Amino acid sequence: MKTLEELKKIREEAANKINLRTAKNGYRIVVGMATCGITAGARPVLAAFVDQVAAKHLDNVTVTQVGCIGECAVEPIVEVYDTEGNRTIYAEVHEPDVETIINEHIMGGKVVIEKTIEVIKSKKEEVL
């Protein structure tokens, strides 16, 4: 069982990393966590992003949560903000998509076009 004692050590390491880090902010990953997102499966998606970011040592990437942005039909929604504040909105993001977004967008700098909200919504319109 993990104890709070351990956290003191982890804290020192994290504090040192913050000191070494350059002022430049990295990507910010925001997962929609309102009723609509939660029901669609946003919680394990957020957990998977946290795991991936830590496993790949992406120290300047933050993973956080937000409420509903009004696109409930295509949840879980994940927004990615780059260093300049540009926003990419991904829709219908499930656990298997997390690694793709991390590898291609966060690490490779290339937007995963097929998971963007624009593409997902236009595909739905075609069906209708």
Next chain:
Amino acid sequence: MVDLSLHILDVASNAFKANATLVKIDIEEKEEYIHITIEDNGCGMNEEELKKVTNPFFTSRTTRKVGLGIPLFKQTCEQTGGSLTITSEVNVGTCIDAWMNMHSIDAIPLGDIGESIFVLVTNPYDVDVVATIRFKEQEKVQFKLDTREIKIILDGVPFSEPTIMVWLKEYIKSNLS
């Protein structure tokens, strides 16, 4: 919602929008029932709002016109013969008191409560979270987590640090099993 842990995450998140500084979640698990209380010290609701809050077509949001969190949780409890009651006072806070009869065929499992607690604890609104779980198994140690204690240890290092986040996730998981 497929399990109670998702309802708990959803309804406890209401505290974030209510300008609360603290949300307390208490879960008592017994063979026959699960009793959940979610209490915040946020802005609270007046009598009129309180009457409307279980109506799915009422919400304080502007992004959409429905508010399903509380109505869905209430339905989940009531379909087992249990109940969900809300008490609230303006500028004092809100308390949700939910009972679910676990012997009912319509009862849903508790689910991955650890992951819900993790998401609540790492909220970006700086709202403190106290979570307690008393398990039905006598031999299982009661779970207790208070972010105010964790903040003292972290001494300024934010919860959003990847290594801290993962540690918290594993800590919660290991203390629940």
